Amino acid sequence: MKQHLKRILQLLLIPVAAAIVFIEDTLLHYLGLAMARLAVWPPVARLERWLRGLPPWAALVAFVTPSLLVVPIKLSAVWFALHHHFALSAASIILGKMLATALVARLYQVLRPTLVTIPWYLRAETRLFAWRDRLYAFMRALPAWQQATTMVRRFRAWMRDMVFGTSAR
Template sequence: MRQRLKHALEVVLVPIAAAIVFLEQTLIRYLNVMMEAVARWPPVARTEAFLMRLPPWAAVLAFAGPSIFILPVKLSAVWFVAHRHFVLAFAAVALGKVLATAIVARLYRILRPNLLSLEWFAWADRKFFQWRDWAYGFVRSLPAWRRMTELIERIRAQLAALVSGPSAR
């Protein structure tokens, strides 16, 4: 019975966990590239230089700021739902989440040295990454994850062969 429950949970949870891990890693990678390009714009570069000089508690406020700026996007989603524009509501939430993730990830990179000087932040940062690494390790150790990874690699290889096939001739 216990083995069946474990297998059933793997079948249900592994695809969800895989999607979350894949989306998180992919989104963060491409958003970091995008934000690095944006950071080369002189006004943004000056703003980042200013933020790096903030004292730790001001850095906490700057780090929390995007949560406030995303509020209008969330309110627009509520307005869209109230007017039965569900696709627009979903798009507003998705766009808001992507922008907030990009901004928060960039702020984290910029402000992290200042934030780590706060003992409670350093503790929370360490605990969060320990938990994340444990969760990733657990999901990646599941047989269903390994099977899914192998399947994805086979599909990638087939797609690469398909794309390179006509040009190789």
């Protein structure tokens, strides 16, 4: 019975986990590109130079701060839900997650050289990324992941053909 239950849970949870990993991977890629373009803007470039000069403890505070900035967005999602505006609630959560992800990813790129000078941070980061890499390898080895990747590649090629008209006619 245990093996049967385990198999059912795998069938239910693995596609969900694969979708989350795939979306997050794609989201990080495109949000990273957008944030890199924004970093060229002179006020943002000055801010990033200032952040690079922070001592390790201040860099850690700057890195953690965006998590606090998302709290009002989450509270607005709760408020929308309490007033039966579920679409606005979901949109708030999605927008907040995207903004926080983009900001934290950019801050990570800017502050990482300073943050890794903190010994416990470097150990934690190493363990976290080793765990993440094992999880990603497991997910990418799944047939569902490989099928989803193939479908996305085909969809992107189809969209590219539709937009740029590069298909052979």
